[in-house]
Amino acid sequence: MALLDIAGVSVRFGNVPALRGVSLSVDAGEAVAVLGANGAGKTTLLRAIMGRVPIDTGTLTLDGAAIGGMRTSGLVDRGLSLCPEGRQLFPAMSVEDNLLLGANRAAIRVARARLATIYERFPWLRERRRVLAGAFSGGEQQIVAIGRALMAAPRLLLLDEPSSGLSPVAIGRVRELLGQVRETGTAILLVEQNVQLAAVMTGRGYVLNRGTIAASGETAALVDSEALADAYLGGTA
Amino acid sequence: MTVLLRVEGVSKVFGGLRAVDEMDLSVPAGTVFGVIGPNGSGKTTFLGLLSGTHKADGGRITLEGQRIDGLAAHLTVRAGIARTFQTTRLFAGWTLGANLAAAARPGSPPPDDVLALTGLTARTGQVCASLSNAEQRLAMIAVALATRPKLLLLDEPAVGMSPPEAASLSRTIARIRDELGLSVLIVEHNMHLMMNLADRIVAMNAGRKLAEGTPGEIRSNPDVIASYLGT
Amino acid sequence: MQARTAAKTIAGAALGVAMATLLAARPAAAQDKTVTMGAILPLSGLFSTLGPPERDAMQMAVTKINGGGGFEVGGQKYKLALKVLDDESTAATVGIAAFRQLVQVDNVPVLVLADNTRNYASLLQRFPLPLLNILDSTYPSILDVDKHVFLLRSDTPAYVPGAVWYLANVLHKKRIAWIGSAADPYSTGIETWVKKAAAEYGVEVVADVNYPPGTTNFSPFIQTAMAAKPDAIYLGGVTQEVLPVAKQLFQAGIRDLPVFHNSGATPTQAKQIIGDDLYNDVMATNYDFAGTLPETSDNPATKTFYKDFLAQYKEYPDDLTMWAYDAPYVLIGAMQKAGSVTDREKIYQAMLTQTVPAETISGWMPAEGGKLFHGRDAQTLSEGVRWCTATKTIAPAFLYFMDGLKVTDQKLIANGCGG
Amino acid sequence: MKGAWPYVGIAVVTLAMWALLVSVNAFYAGVLASILIWTVATSGLNVIAGLGGYPSLVQGAFYGIGAYASALALIHGQNLWVATLLAVVSAGLAGLLIGLVFARTRGQYFGMGTLFFGVVVALVLTNWTGLTQGPLGLMVPFGFATNDQLDWIVPLSAGASLALVQALGTSRLGLRLVTVRADEDLAEHIGVPTARTKLAGLVISAMIGGFAGMLIAQYNGTISPDLFDQTVGFVMFVAVAVGGAGRVLGPLVGSAFIVGVPDVLNLPSGIGLLVVGVIFVVIVIVVPDGLMGGVDAIRRRLPGFRA
């Protein structure tokens, strides 16, 4: 049984359809990519999973239990965590406060323990725990944001464009960090425009084009596919 | 070919971010000019600089030789630049006819012509909020045309459209160019539409012009591909 | 939306019809033989310490008159009714509406008024009628507002100079700090006469501070006044202004200087405004100079009034209550002399010349020929009271009458508290 | 002919108000006169807040400036014409000042800015005792020949103010104001000079408010700062909102509701304001889309935008 199963999900904003009948699944411990150009509906997909936008039709199941319509807090309790597009840190708060907010659903003792684990694994964060998050560069913010998402101790980490707006060096660091996350057995659903990163990070993937799944398969194969070319640059036809 | 719009070294800084960085561009009269680029590459900001929504921090923008940078939006409209928006912006509670009337000024094309061109003749008495997404997007174009522009700026006109709707939109834009003789500057993610419609395309990345050329040239430009697919 | 507009239009029309119906349904007042005396008093708002006792005192007199079978004018028996409207201490808005109600709708022959008489001047010109004032004491006097205004009390010059005289000659103080209310005409009137009297009796006004309307924090004003090193403090204004200043003076540590005012504050009011635990200490240094008090009168009728009022309303009656109690008798006297209960002009003329009505208790000092009004104001003795900490109440300290700036008929009461 | 009907309607309403005013007793005449004077003031507010959608809470101050300016002119021996002109002009200048100061603020911030301005005006009226006599108030010399003149001048003024807003609503300025309310950015992008439009709207609002101030000063015979404080500005806004912002008869309906109901029921002013508060909060919450967000249906009803 898949960890997360999405079947026929549609989302509309007013009379603008954003997702039309999207189906995909992620197994426990697996890393899956969703590729696609701007405006394809990738962010909407993740926000729909996290309960931040209501779904029109379709079902969302986690471990076989329906989670559609559930509140975000309940989804976090069940092991989902989203690292949003554009990092969305709390700029006027310290790194440590940002991280602790990631564990806001847990008791403070548990949160402290997770913090210790995270610091152990990423000493870079410990060194900067008193620095205000707003003071960091984009790449550094992305690391804090991933750390914050991990503080929820998720079984499935949803990552929305972690490479967006970053320099190649920064992307390299993010890639390294995500590699470490993979080793812990946390499942990842990675939404990316940067197919190179996706190809390295994930084994399997989907191409989302204008709100629908245009193709699926091994990420490496998708990168060279016609479907992706069409989604990105309008193809030839 | 006469140059309608000339953009020279235009920049816009938000906080510490250079959203548009030293852009140069010339749009000839009677052409459809495409602007593409990944998210956050500065396309919409650039459009905003042309339409008077934002004030440029440097550089010059001229329309038929007249400087228009620094003008308030309503004066930019009078100078001959009309725009549409990424999200639907209409006086939603009014009828389409009332929307057109609000935009009209002396010398504007008759509303019937504009409606016919956008295929909305039957919708004139309908309240805009009750139109379909595709119709609302066309209505935005109709309202922009009602201001009697020389240059039409379209910000993602095909958002949420089905393939047939997008194809119809594409034909409408082509007619605006061919029949009214306007220039159209278009930002669009629907590459299919863009590649088939645009006479020329400029690709942006990180606020800068990355490449300019015909659709075919752009599609095969390695820098453009790299900017989309990542390194 | 069309329907909603229509509904609202209909509702508006219905309102109009309802108004007209109510109008038609009102009984004609002339049929029952009752004369309504109208009064506009501050029952709430800044001056709310003043209105209710006046209303109660007037009601006492009206009840007594009707209990005795009413009164007779031109061979016809009448009962007296009292209609009191609250001006909420805002004459220009609520008071004006009350004026129109009483004068235009209820057709009262005479209007009893309290504060801000000046605000009614324009309406009084349009709808002239005799106006009896029991409260307004200002400088310049409100008698110049309109010839129809009568003052049923002693005006500022009749009591303020006596307070300064007492400060100079009994307490031997030489340096007065004045703290008043900038926009209260009562305070301004007192200030004028404090200064005149100070010049006359060789006392210096070392600080002259007026706080703006609506002030709640008096510390900057207290501070400015105290910087002049005064040996006595004179507070201007009414009870609701004076007592908070007195409290903040005390809280600022100014506790051994005599504090003078003309507020007529009763112990009940002091307790309420200053607070249970503090008022006795705050009031300890206070002196209050105004009209005579019913409690100290030798007149048996006045003593009876004092006892009855205290028993009935559980409140200490002050000078204003006596004047208010006498107002219905003054009205009846004028109507009887005029031979009319409706003709405002005739009643006005009668008012000018009527003698002191026998049933009154204020101890009026009549004018030439036994007339009640000296011109258009009636006069009584004045009195200064001090606070008695042992009994937590006030007691007379000084009885006097002013002849210009000369104190006449003075009587010092040294052991008022010990009595 | 279609365009004339609204004016015929307004004329009929005006005549009816006049007939009612002269036939009811003095108490109800007083209530009605207050309603009608408020109708003038709130019709003024209806220009910027109703047509333009800008939540101005400063109309009470314009009303006050007009009242004080006219009273002071009369006190200094000018005739009523001069006094009225002064009332309208001085209120208009205050409107111009506020318009220039708050030109770039919108929504909430415009509301808060105008509220604070109202507070400042009330404080000045209270504290500039040399000019205004402070809270005591000014006695206003009567500028009309007879008392009865007010009986027709007040309804006529109310009718004229309603007609003026009706005319404005169909004028180019009115249509521009409506586009500003509907979507200011979009208006700017279809060529509407929004800044100038708002300024003109605010100045016209202020001038009509100033005229209403002259009327209330004449009617009351006395004026004091509490007739014009920030609460009054807010309650006027409530009256427009309750009556229907942007609707020509809205100010009359709203004033009848806000001024008339408490007066007719003879509520003490405290309860009256309590009732106003409850009504307003409930209306804001219950009416879909909110009052200031603008009810779409109202826009459709506006002349020239008929469905």
Add this chain to the structure above:
Amino acid sequence: MLQQALVNGVVLGALFALLGVGLTLVYGVMEVPNFAQAGVVTIGAYIMVTLHQSARWPFYLAVAGGVLAAGAISVATERFAYRYVRTRPLAAPAVALGLLLILDNSALELWGGDHVSLTPPYGAGLVQLGGMTIPAVGVALVLTAAVSMLLLWLLLTRTGIGRAIRAVSQNAEAAATLGIELERQYVTAFFISGVLAGLAAFAYAPTYAVFPYMADGVIFNGFVVVILGGLGNVWGAAVGGILLGLVESLSAVYVSAAYQTVIGFVVLLAVIVLRPAGLFAGTARRVA
């Protein structure tokens, strides 16, 4: 004279700060200009007076009752009114003023318009400080403000509740994505703001009188403080409060007592004009 004016300014400023902090907190999480807080102060003060003088509760117990009641009333304004206009920022100031009318006039109807007094046990006390005599009630006001702001600061920076509130004020959607329940933070912020209003009533009533419109004037000063200090900024409000208190106190002595409040507003207008919408929209909102 100057020394005394400075002391008065600090006392006044402590009051402004106490109100400003509550306003800024609510504005931070919900973008509501909560004018109704003046009504909460008033009703809190009346409840204290009633409990102490009529029900004969011990003073501090009565104060505690009043403070909690103020918190509850503040929460009620959120639950019954503000929550419905959360997505309509335009309606917020209007609802706030409507609520203020309701609260003030409810107080008027329940307790009448007369001035009453709340007298603490130390009401007559005096404190000697550096050759100056300062009323104990003034010292109590400053201490109350200082202690409450310190506690608030600890709450905001050292506890999960505080972190959540700050997170919501900086980026509500991001906070919600992390599973923070926004509704709960709104209620908490209104409760804290109500408690601060109750504490302001306790600190303020013993010196000044208790009456229905007692806080209407001060609340405007509270807003000046909020805007001076930067919306949503607790330390800014504290510093802005003291600053405004000093400006007003000094101008009362050296310029004009009558226009003391006008000067505060002129400062505010200048800020609005120089930074139109900027102070509200431009800067990142932050609490603490």
